[in-house]
Amino acid sequence: MVGEIISVGTELLLGQIVNTNSAYISQKLAELGIDVYFQSCVGDNSGRLGYVLRQALSRSDLVILTGGLGPTDDDLTVSTVAEVLGRKLICSATVLSDIEQYFSRIGRRPSENNKKQAMVIEDCRVIRNAIGTAPGQIVEDGGKIVVLLPGVPDEMKRMMETGVVPYLKEVGGASQSTIRSKVLRFVGIGESLLASQIEDLLAGQSNPTIAPLAQDGLVDLRITAKAPDVATAEQMISEVAREIRTRFGALVYGEDGEQLAQVVGRLLVERGFSLATAESCTGGLIGKLITDVPGSSRYFQGGVVAYSNESKSKLLGVPSQILSQYGAVSRQTAAAMAIGVKRLFGSSVAVSVTGLAGPDGGTASKPVGLVFIAVISDRSLSVGRFIFNGNREQVRRKTAITALNLLRMALMDGSSAVG
């Protein structure tokens, strides 16, 4: 089976948003062994959309469209697909009821425009929308499959996972060979250095392939194998993954969807530890990342964002003499903040950060990007000094990631930093 993806929306052609939906859907299709040879973006224009759709139907078995399912007049995917396929539109009572419930939950009424979203292509399979208003639709037509999905990423992803992928497996669309991927997640090493350490693996690659993807402070390596069956594909991947893990050790913090904060949470739960945070330049970002993890209330007691010097003294008990002698951005202040917040919350462990996120505030001796991070437990206290490159957002993000990583390393290393 050959698939094709059409993303609908003039905002895409104007470059106002980046097309992440296409990449996501392509990955899902690749995992099912469905090849994708073409992806297109077209605007909110019925004529051009109809043209691109007809072309896609002429060369692909499966066409997935995202976008243009909203309630406004610009949204014309449903009517255009219906026109191209020569189908009627009917009102789905289920969807209409879903829409009314969605609005009543937030104490409002749906507009007429929202009700239009209950019009679906006759004989389609409806994919209900649990977090929005537009339904997804799967239409079988003359041996082809046409799928309509919302452009809103979260809504589209949920429908792919709960509706489209099961459907494709059901109709045997998944190919004879299978494609499997595993992502290894790295922290504390940059992309080029990482790549240089696996130059031999990258140069020789064909199947499996190894693709690096870097974000601030984090690097992922995606290993993808194509094989006649799942077991073989997974074995091919494991061999490569094992070799890579051997080279990098604890620089690999997790796999696939694992978040660094999730790994930290698991280590805390395993040890029965509680955690508190003292943040300055990160402003609450570390607490936010920790609480991204559902169930983090099991171990996270909370934290203090001590943005002003005064609040560092008042709330965390950082001695004013330390602040005046060494400054807010110093090893000593980071240590005092960690001591203070651990005592304040009575937590098993705590992490603190103080630094210069920029763009202003830097000096020759204390440049923008300078950050101190402390980790404290019942048994020890250690402070690290860092200089992070980048703009304000990058410095703050790298600081938060590094703080979580130092906490992770300390929790893993039972014999030294943290008991």
Next chain:
Amino acid sequence: MVGEIISVGTELLLGQIVNTNSAYISQKLAELGIDVYFQSCVGDNSGRLGYVLRQALSRSDLVILTGGLGPTDDDLTVSTVAEVLGRKLICSATVLSDIEQYFSRIGRRPSENNKKQAMVIEDCRVIRNAIGTAPGQIVEDGGKIVVLLPGVPDEMKRMMETGVVPYLKEVGGASQSTIRSKVLRFVGIGESLLASQIEDLLAGQSNPTIAPLAQDGLVDLRITAKAPDVATAEQMISEVAREIRTRFGALVYGEDGEQLAQVVGRLLVERGFSLATAESCTGGLIGKLITDVPGSSRYFQGGVVAYSNESKSKLLGVPSQILSQYGAVSRQTAAAMAIGVKRLFGSSVAVSVTGLAGPDGGTASKPVGLVFIAVISDRSLSVGRFIFNGNREQVRRKTAITALNLLRMALMDGSSAVG
């Protein structure tokens, strides 16, 4: 002039990377008044690339290709374009020299494959690569313009800015008319309701166009006008903007790149106020958004993330009797948190949030998504009750946005909530 963008690379079709180049180039073309009607992605396959290129040349005046300029055997953009245009490839001495210098700078030698990157299309205009090896190329052919750019984003951007955009202005490709945009930023109103209030403007639109773009809790309206000169375009935009602002008043918090937290910061500075935050379910996200703004240390003292009930009592002085009688997620607890953090920091104003972000923890009387937000000043205290739809991340994001907005409204409204 009509432009079209072709992104080359099998990794795009496998969904291994997100196509950011397309959005970037489209934006640049829009700024030049060049319309884009189609964007495509195709793999490292000469046959399919040739097909897509021929189609693009048949319907567009300017075709920009990115990707496939690397040194490996997969990289076939140059040879495919040459074949479609019926042109020879020649070795550019300048580029060859650039490549040799690039490698000698890092203490290496170029491979034979790298030298292949010096082969360019006869009579093209070369765009030298200051930070990589592959040159860009601009080819004029039978009234059409074909541009070849590297896929590496930084290299592509630099070539667009230093080579392609100046070239397009030079050949008068930039249309006689100019395109200008202004974005109005809304908070506290959903996209469908917003659209229904400007149905007349949306229905009648042709020039300027009005395009809504929604994120969690926020909606932007982009007004785009095409006119013979900048002044006329801006005047057309102002008229529409004025009408829209008249209808929505304070639901518009800013324009273009303004962030909600930035607007709040400006209001605090104007009044000489300081701010502290007490967060529960948002985990630090509100503090993070406030401190996204450079210079926020002028007004933001800090905050408390009181994730556990105990820390709400211990740090914020929320009476245990309130917690046991009304629960952590209640109007009374939100109020007590606000009172507590204002006293703790000695701030002029404070905002607190307590709620159920999910996915677990909801009950019939207190469902997931239920959030209380309190705003306190020297003169008054008010608490709002909300139910936010969506997953954990969406509930937390909407909560943070709403908290900032309530603070903003309170600061603007000198006569009631906040003095």
